[in-house]
Amino acid sequence: EAGVTQSPTHLIKTRGQQATLRCSPISGHTSVYWYQQALGLGLQFLLWYDEGEERNRGNFPPRFSGRQFPNYSSELNVNALELEDSALYLCASSHRTMNTEAFFGQGTRLTVV
């Protein structure tokens, strides 16, 4: 069974541009989570989607947004990129009834130059 898959693995963008990151959850999982892991700052919660709806949001500005599609895959969009947005962006998924047992993908390394 495939795990959580994320694409692309690496992304280089210029300051001010937009970035789109994609995530496919484990089959049967309906919840998708996004975390940011900046160097030296640990994992910070960004967004939680379940059944196509945004359920919770971390302490990030509105230029971080996303959506979940009917097949439960998800996109994270970051607008007006800033240098400090450079980080590893991790997607995780869980079953609806076990929504704190999250399984992570390998991440997308976003570099803003």
Added chain:
Amino acid sequence: GQQLNQSPQSMFIQEGEDVSMNCTSSSIFNTWLWYKQDPGEGPVLLIALYKAGELTSNGRLTAQFGTTRKDSFLNISASIPSDVGIYFCAGGSSNTGKLIFGQGTTLQVKP
């Protein structure tokens, strides 16, 4: 906001030694999770704990959910070189879907 204090920050041990790390919080969680992250990879779930006082093992790993629901520890017995990595604790609440992560413990094992 919620914070987890994870200690120690790093450990450098000899192969075969036992390892212990722990997390404490000012908040109550209804789930405690332990993850391991290798460089350039996503965190891998090692153990999940759901009840206060619960003690769970996964091979050489043992973790406990503290009775106050504000702490957890992870023990690794008879460490081997492939145990090298960063270990994270995480506390979760099902109503928020959010995991709060500790700062991580970097483990190095000398053969």
